[in-house]
Amino acid sequence: MIFFNRPHMTGRELEFIAEAHQRGHLAGDGAYTQRCNQWLERRLEVNRALLTHSCTAALEMSALLADVGPGDEVIMPSYTFVSTANAFVLRGATPVFVDIRADTLNLDENLVEAALSSRTRAIVPVHYAGVACAMQSLLEMANERKLMVIEDAAQGMMASWRGKPLGSLGDLGCVSFHETKNIISGEGGALLINDPELVDRAEIVREKGTNRSRFFRGQVDKYTWVDVGSSFLPGEIVAAFLAAQLDDAESITERRMAVWNRYHAELIDLEAAELLRRPIVPDDCVHNAHMYYILLRDVAERTRVIGALKELGVLTVFHYVPLHSSPAGRRFGRAMGDLPVTNDVSDRLLRLPLWIDGLEIDKVLTALRSVLVR
Numbered sequence: 469m470i471f472f473n474r475p476h477m478t479g480r481e482l483e484f485i486a487e488a489h490q491r492g493h494l495a496g497d498g499a500y501t502q503r504c505n506q507w508l509e510r511r512l513e514v515n516r517a518l519l520t521h522s523c524t525a526a527l528e529m530s531a532l533l534a535d536v537g538p539g540d541e542v543i544m545p546s547y548t549f550v551s552t553a554n555a556f557v558l559r560g561a562t563p564v565f566v567d568i569r570a571d572t573l574n575l576d577e578n579l580v581e582a583a584l585s586s587r588t589r590a591i592v593p594v595h596y597a598g599v600a601c602a603m604q605s606l607l608e609m610a611n612e613r614k615l616m617v618i619e620d621a622a623q624g625m626m627a628s629w630r631g632k633p634l635g636s637l638g639d640l641g642c643v644s645f646h647e648t649k650n651i652i653s654g655e656g657g658a659l660l661i662n663d664p665e666l667v668d669r670a671e672i673v674r675e676k677g678t679n680r681s682r683f684f685r686g687q688v689d690k691y692t693w694v695d696v697g698s699s700f701l702p703g704e705i706v707a708a709f710l711a712a713q714l715d716d717a718e719s720i721t722e723r724r725m726a727v728w729n730r731y732h733a734e735l736i737d738l739e740a741a742e743l744l745r746r747p748i749v750p751d752d753c754v755h756n757a758h759m760y761y762i763l764l765r766d767v768a769e770r771t772r773v774i775g776a777l778k779e780l781g782v783l784t785v786f787h788y789v790p791l792h793s794s795p796a797g798r799r800f801g802r803a804m805g806d807l808p809v810t811n812d813v814s815d816r817l818l819r820l821p822l823w824i825d826g827l828e829i830d831k832v833l834t835a836l837r838s839v840l841v842r
Contacts, residue, residue, distance in 0.1 A: 470782045470832060474823040475647045475654075478716040484708035496701025497681075500708040507714045508658055512633040514641065516661040518674055519710070521702045523622045523644035523657035527555035529700055530618045530640045530659065532673050533666050536561040536589045543583050544592040544620075545575045546792040546803065547810045552594060552620050553791050553801060561589070563801035565792040567809050571748040572596065573817075576809070577605040583804045584609070590616040593638070598650075598758035599749055600629030603637050610638075618642070621660075625651050626721045627756035635660040645710055650724055650758055651717050653710035656702055673697040721756055723824040728757035731820060734833050735762065743840045760820045761787070767815035773839050774818065780835040782821065790814050 488500055501519050508517035520526045536542060538560035544552055546565035553563040566583050569576045573596045580591065591610050593601035610617045617638030621627075624634030625643055635641025640663070645656035661670050671681040677697030682688050713720070732746060739746050745763040749755050764770045770786060777784050790810045792803035821832055 470821050470828055472783045472785050472819065472821050473648050474825060474827075475652055476713075476720060476824055478712045478720075480712040480715065481709045484712050485705055488704045488708040494704050496703060496707075497684075498704040498707065500704055500711045501702070503711050504658075504707050504714060507711075508643075508660065511714075511717070512636050512641075512660060514633075514636050514660040514662055515664050516667045516670065518659045518661070518670060518700075519702050519707055520657045520659055520674070520700045521706070522551075522655050523620075523642050523646070524551040524555070525700045526642035526657045526659040527551050527618075527620065528558060528698070529670065529673050530642060531555040531559045531561070532696060533640065533670060534590050534616050534618065539587060540589045541585060541587045542590045542592055543575075543580055543588060545594050545596075545810070546790040546797070546807055547573060547596070547788050547813060548594045548620065548791065549622070549788065550791065550794075550796075551622075552592060553797065556590075556592075557796075557800045562587075563791070563797075564588070565790075565797070565801055565803040565807065565810075567805065567807040568596075568813065569602075570809050570813075572599050572601070572750065572753075573813055574599065574601040575606070577602040577609075579804065580606065580609060584613065584615075588613070588615060590618050592618045592620055594620040594622075595624040595627065595634050597747065597761065598623045598625075598627040598634070598756035599747070600624075600627065600634055600753045600755075603629050607637065616640070619660075622646075622657075623649065623756075623758040625649065625756060626717055627758075628754045630752050636662055639663040639666065645713070650720060650756055651710070651713045653702070653706045653713065656706050656710055659700075669695065674700045720824065724757035724822065727822055727824065727827060727829060728755075728760050730829055731760045731822075731833075735836075738837070738840060741841075757822065760822050761817050762820065763813065763816045764818055765816065770816055770818050773836075776839040777835055780838070782832050782835045784821070785819050786814075787817050787819060788814060
């Protein structure tokens with residue numbers, strides 16, 4: 469069976485974990501955590517990076533730093549993972565769901581302005597499949613109205629927009645190192661802080677609302693509770709695993725791109741025959757091969773294809789059920805209109821296996837052809 473995902477190991481993860489154990493520091497913010505933070509700051513060109521135990525945690529920190537609460541609204545797509553909305557709902561704010569573009573499947577920047585109100589506090593673009601949103605329009609709108617931009621770059625490690633890494637464009641960025649992502653630590657994430665005025669408070673929020681980081685830097689003689697916060701740090705074992713992955717990030721990305729490019733080249737004729745639609749990447753984006761998806765005719769066709777491919781030994785999966793149509797989405801959020809593109813894409817999108825340790829891509833392509841060309 470060809471699985472949809474298989475986590476990649478670089479070969480040094482266990483070595484780094486053993487070293488962390490030998491140092492006797494297994495809680496958060498040890499040497500490997502600092503190493504990862506510094507790598508992210510340097511490579512992603514951000515003011516400060518703070519490892520978290522998940523991208524969900526980074527989003528929840530963002531909601532705290534944005535000071536959103538009851539009566540506030542946050543603009544986001546409905547076609548995203550639940551954590552994007554949950555982070556703000558936990559603070560009492562209302563997600564306002566806006567439709568996506570038909571080409572990139574990202575938040576449609578042309579529909580955002582109509583969704584803004586006096587209660588809007590932030591815009592949360594989600595860089596779907598590691599392809600950047602149309603950030604210029606979103607940043608200009610946010611700047612004009614003094615709104616925060618919080619990038620959900622969970623899928624965006626090693627991708628960029630106009631030469632700038634995803635996660636480095638808004639006030640805050642959130643990335644994921646979940647095992648389904650390109651660079652992994654099993655679970656894990658990071659908060660990327662681009663606004664220097666948010667750095668000090670971010671450290672406090674991450675350390676359960678205490679000024680513990682200042683204490684360890686010798687800036688205060690004892691630490692105490694000074695703000696709201698929670699336990700957002702990962703353990704040092706997770707950071708050690710991640711450090712090995714980050715050391716190999718360029719190679720991992722190159723190998724994933726080779727798989728993505730092979731899919732993209734081999735499926736041109738099926739797209740020309742109108743049997744599927746391939747992903748679209750704008751010229752100002754450099755993506756990271758986070759996923760390769762195709763759009764099929766309708767939900768019935770997708771269901772048939774998933775079943776037929778499974779019988780041939782290839783596991784494929786669809787993606788998000790739109791948040792605006794979910795029970796919690798209807799309860800806690802509101803949609804700007806019917807969101808027709810979101811509904812359509814959700815029914816038709818199919819993700820193909822994409823990993824780099826022995827993926828039998830010829831078998832996947834042969835099976836897909838046999839199922840679609842009848």
